[in-house]
Amino acid sequence: MxxxxxxxxxxxxxxxxxxxxxxxxxxxxxxxxxxxxxxxxxxxxxxxxxxxxxxxxxxxxxxxxxxxxxxxxxxxQSQEAIEKNNPHYQRIQQEMKTVIAEALVLGFKSEQIEELVASVTKELKGKPRLK
Amino acid sequence: MxxxxxxxxxxxxxxxxxxxxxxxxxxxxxxxxxxxxxxxxxxxxxxxxxxxxxxxxxxxxxxxxxxxxxxxxxxxQSQEAIEKNNPHYQRIQQEMKTVIAEALVLGFKSEQIEELVASVTKELKGKPRLK
DNA sequence: TGTTTGTTCTACATGGAATAGAACAAATGT
DNA sequence: ACATTTGTTCTATTCCATGTAGAACAAACA
The missing domain is CATH 1.10.10.10 (Winged helix-like DNA-binding domain superfamily/Winged helix DNA-binding domain)
Known part of the structure; x- marks a missing residue:
């Protein structure tokens, strides 16, 4: 790390x-x-x-x-599947809403947002165990 | 408002x-x-x-x-299309990375994240001019 | 010409952030 | 058994952010 x-x-x-x-x-x-x-x-x-x-x-x-x-x-902690009624889910949802709102106002298109999300997710999940 | x-x-x-x-x-x-x-x-x-x-x-x-x-x-301000070299783009990218990292660690699946992003985007863009 | 505007300044109170040092009981290592 | 390391819990201090308050100013507006 x-x-x-x-x-x-x-x-x-x-x-x-x-x-x-x-x-x-x-x-x-x-x-x-x-x-x-x-x-x-x-x-x-x-x-x-x-x-x-x-x-x-x-x-x-x-x-x-x-x-x-x-x-x-x-x-x-173990990373179990998360449900929508989980308070942590709600927090992520609120944080996500703030980021997306700012992105939209700055001129992001829906496709651009999806693209960014996909690339970030791939970057984080892509190389497990790499230091 | x-x-x-x-x-x-x-x-x-x-x-x-x-x-x-x-x-x-x-x-x-x-x-x-x-x-x-x-x-x-x-x-x-x-x-x-x-x-x-x-x-x-x-x-x-x-x-x-x-x-x-x-x-x-x-x-x-007017919401023009945004480019990747735009400093505001970089900021959104960083904020997005933080939220997605937390989501993944909490047990979100990639599909769940995409689903959440889609629903939030739709909610924000869905009802224009509604007070 | 008044009124409203954003700006700038001082001032004060509250609390967060960060560091520092000390002490304690429990867990760990030898 | 003994010494070390652990997280926790105090006190204390410094610095800065937050929020409120009041005043003053020049520019824009009606």
């Missing part, structure tokens, strides 16, 4: 970390059942504070991505 | 407003060439501060959605 943190960004560090861990899992660099590094080790590796990594882990837990076992580690 | 602001949300007011104006334009309730209300009038209408609305307008301008003419108004 290659993590790149930009301290000067307007996006909070813990959020940058959250998103990049998310992409890492989606790409298959991290798989279900595996554990994330300890908050102290990860923090030392990234050159950030322990509490910042901790906040990121709890953000991921709140979103249903990982499960934090006290005194043990942060385990990546 | 029906705007609903939740002051207690963890999403900043100016961002809630930005997103809802965005959706309003996407839906066709506001069309290119038309103007948004004055910052003072809109603020009074929503029960928020003038500066908050002002920040929202400038956020929309930064994203290429509206054009602010000093001493005049906030005009909705």
């Amino acid at each position: 290659i993590i790149q943190i930009e301290p000067q960004s307007d996006i909070p560090i813990y959020m940058q970390l959250t998103n990049q861990i998310l992409e890492g899992i989606a790409r298959g660099a991290l798989r279900q059942g595996e554990s994330l590094p300890s908050v102290r080790a990860f923090a030392a590796d990234l050159g950030v504070n322990m509490h910042t990594v901790n906040k990121s882990y709890h953000e991921l837990e709140k979103r249903g991505i990982i499960r934090i076992v006290p005194k043990s580690g942060a385990v990546i | 029906i705007i609903q602001i939740e002051p207690q949300s963890d999403i900043p007011i100016y961002m809630q407003l930005t997103n809802q104006i965005l959706e309003g334009i996407a839906r066709g309730a506001l069309r290119q060439g038309e103007s948004l209300p004055s910052v003072r009038a809109f603020a009074a209408d929503l029960g928020v501060n003038m500066h908050t609305v002002n920040k929202s307008y400038h956020e929309l301008e930064k994203r290429g959605i509206i054009r602010i003419v000093p001493k005049s108004g906030a005009v909705i």
